[in-house]
Amino acid sequence: MKYHLITLGCQMNLSDSERVSAVLEQMGYERTEKEEDATLLGMLACSVRQKPIDKVYNKIAQWNKWKNKRNVITFISGCVLPADKEKFLKLFDLIFPMSELSQLPDMIRNYGVVNAASLQTPKPVMPKNEHIVDLWHIKPKYESTYEAFVPIQNGCDKFCAFCAVPYTRGREVSRPSEEIIKEIQHLVQQGYKSITLLGQNVNSYGLDKNGEEITFAELLKQIGQYGKLSGEEFWVYFTSPHPQDMTRDVIEVIAEYKCLAKQIHLPMQSGDEKVLIKMNRRHSMEKYRRIVSDIRELIPEATLFTDIIVGFTAEGEEEFQNTVAAMNEFKFNMAYIAMYSPRPGAASYRWQDEVSQDVKKDRYHRLSETMRTHTSEYNRQLVGKTFRLLVNGSDRKTGFSTGLTEGKLNVRLDRKAPELKGQIVDVKITSAADFSLSGELVLQEEKIES
Amino acid sequence: MSTEVMQAIRIDETFYKVKEIRRLTDETFSLKLPGGRFKFKAGQHISLGIQGDYQSREYSIYSGENDENLEVLVKEVKEGYFSPKLSHLKKGDLVEVNGPFGKFKIEEKHIPDNKFVFIASGTGIAPFRSMVRTYPELDYQLIHGVRYGHEAYDKEEYDPERHILCTTGDKEGQVHGRLTKYLKRTSFEKNTHFYLCGNSNMIFDALEILKNKGFDRDHIHCEVYF
DSSP: OEEEEEEOSSHHHHHHHHHHHHHHHHTTOEEOSOGGGOSEEEEEEETTSHHHHHHHHHHHHHHHHHTTTSOOEEEEEEEOOHHHHHHHHHHOSEEOOGGGGGGHHHHHHTTTOOOHHHHHSOOOSSOOOTTHHHHHHSOOOOSOSSEEEEEOEEOOOOOOTTOOHHHHHOSOEEOOHHHHHHHHHHHHHTTOOEEEEEOTTGGGTTGGGTTSSOOHHHHHHHHHHHHHHHOOOOEEEEEOOOGGGOOHHHHHHHHHOTTBOSEEEOOOBOSOHHHHHHTTOOOOHHHHHHHHHHHHHHOTTOEEEEEEEESOTTOOHHHHHHHHHHHHHHOOSEEEEEEOOOOTTSGGGGSOOOSOHHHHHHHHHHHHHHHHHHHHHHHHTTTTOEEEEEEEEEOTTTOOEEEEETTOOEEEESSOOGGGTTOEEEEEEEEEOSSOEEEEEEOHHHHHHO | OOHHHHHHOOOOTTEEEOOEEEESSSSEEEEEEEOSSOOOOTTOEEEEEETTOSOEEEEEBOSOTTOSEEEEEEEOOTTOSSHHHHHTOOTTOEEEEEEEEOOOOOOGGGTTTOEEEEEEEGGGGHHHHHHHHHOTTOOEEEEEEESSGGGSTTGGGSOTTTEEEEESSSSOSSEESOHHHHHHHOOOOTTEEEEEEEEHHHHHHHHHHHHHTTOOGGGEEEEEEO
16 A cells, blocks of 8 residues: 655645654555555645645646546645635545544545535634644654654734635644653654754744743743753754744743754744735834844844745835845845735735736845845855854755755855765855855864864 | 434534624624623634635624623625625524634733723724723723714714714714824823724824824734724
C-alpha cells in the first residue's frame, strides 16, 4: 500500500504533513513520490492563496480520471475555506479538518459507508478547532534530521482585512506547554539544531486559555532554561508573531537565553498608519517602532525580518513612501515583499482592487531596491567576522556547502563538505553580496591556535 | 427520521436560534439571539454565519455583558451578499456564532479615574452601547456621526448630556456636519481614553485630529468596520 501526499502553502501545512505521514505509515502505507504508484492520494491545501487552489482542481481532475482504471482513494485537508470545502466534497472521497487527523485510519477503512446522522448535522461555517489538540498528540515523522517545526498554536483571531486564515483554520487555540517542551526536549536529544515554533500568531500563545496556560514569554523562558541545562547547542526560532501582542518581556527572554535565536521575524505589512487601519492590523507604527527599539536595545546583534504588502487598497504614492521610509528606518535584514492580490474569503476580497498591477510591480521593485541597499551595507560590515553556521545544503552551481547563521543569513562555504550537513560549524566571512555571504570554514585546530 | 438518527444529530454549541429581528431604520436592524451561555467583554466582536451558508461576517456585540439577549447591529447593504440574508432570517432560524474576538475593550481599572470618549460612525456605535450598558458608572461622552437624525440608534438609552449626534444630511443633530468638525473644535481632558469605531476613513481622520491635539496613541483605541 502506497500513499502520495502533496503539501501546498505555508510551514504550518508542512508541519501538519509530517503528522499525516506518521498516521498513514502507522497504518502500513509506504510513501511514494510517484503518484502513479499510489492507491491513496492526498493533498494538504491552502485556500489562502488562489494559485494553490488552482493546483488542487488540476490535480483532482487528473486523479479522478485514474479512478476509471484503478482503485484509488483521494483525500484533502489543510487550510480550506468553507466555500472551497463545499466544492471539494463533490471531488474528493474524504475531506477532514486537521483536528480530525487521528480519525483518518477509520475514515479510510470505512470509506463508502454512509453515516446518516452526519448528514443531518448543521455544518459550521468556521472550522472547529477545539479538537486540534488531538492532532498535536500525533508524533510527527520529521522530514529532516536537524531542523524541525513544532506547532504551538493554531488558528487566528485577528481578522486582518487581506487574510482568510481565521476562516480556514478557525480561532486561536494554544497547545499545552508541557507537550511543547517535551517535543523540544526530544528533538534536542535527537540532535536537532534548528527548531521553529509555529503558529499563526505565536505570541498570542496562552491568551486563549484565560490564565490557565503560561504566556509566550514564559514558554520561551522554559525552553531557554532547558537549553541552558541541556548543554547542547541549538537555535529556537518562532514564526509569525503579531506586533499587537509583542511585549518587551518576550524580547528580554530572547536576550537572556543562548538557545533562543537572535533573529526576529516581525511582520509590518505597511509603514503607513492609514493603510494599517484599512488592513485592520490593530497596531500602530508607534507600537511597531517601540518593539524594534526594544529589540535594538536588548539584542543589538539580532537580525530583523519582516513581511510587507505593496499595492493594498488605499495605498497611494504617499502611503507607499511611508513604507519606504519605514524600510529606511528599520533597515530590515530581509523583507518578504508581496504585491497585494485579493484573496477569496478575506474581507478585502469584497473591495475594489484599486491599485493597478503595473503600479504594484513598480512599488515592489522600488521597495526591493531600498531593501537591497540596506542588506548590502549590513552584509559588507560582516566581512572578517566569525559566525556559527548551520550547514543545510549545497550551492547548485559549485556544489559548495551552504548554510544559515543564527540570524538566518545565507552563507556559501569555500568547499564541498556534505559530511557537515546538519552540523553547526564556525565560519569566517570572506566576502559579501547583497543578499548572501561567502565564508571559509574555521577548523578546530585553527581555532585553538588563534 | 428515526429516533436513533435524531439522537445522533449533534447541534453544535456554536449554533443559536434567532429570537428576533428588531428593525431600527429601513436599512438597519438588531439581530437578537439568546444570551447567557455566550460570555464576552463589552466592545468585542463575533463572527456570524448562517446555517447552510458558507460565508460569515464579523459584527461588534450591541448588547451589554449581562443582558438577556446577545445582539448585533447590522446595516443592510442592499446589493451585498450577507446582510440581506441576515435580514430575512425568521425566529427560530439557526445562526452560527464564533468568538468573542478582539481587544477593543475597556480596562476596568481605568474606569474610576478616567474619562472615555466614544467616537462612532453609523453602526460603529454598537460596541459603545455594549460598554455603556455594561458599565453604568462610566464617565463617557458618545460622539455619533450619521447622515440623518433617525439613524441615532436607540438614542433614548443614552444620557442626553453625554450623547453628541452629528448629522450631515439634516439638522437633527446637535452638530450639523461630520463628527470631525466637532472633534476639531472641542477640547478634552488629559486623562481621556478615546475609542474609535466605524469606517476606516473616519477613524484615520479622527486619529489625526486627536494626535494633533497631543493625545498619546496608546490612549486611542481603534476598531475598523468594513
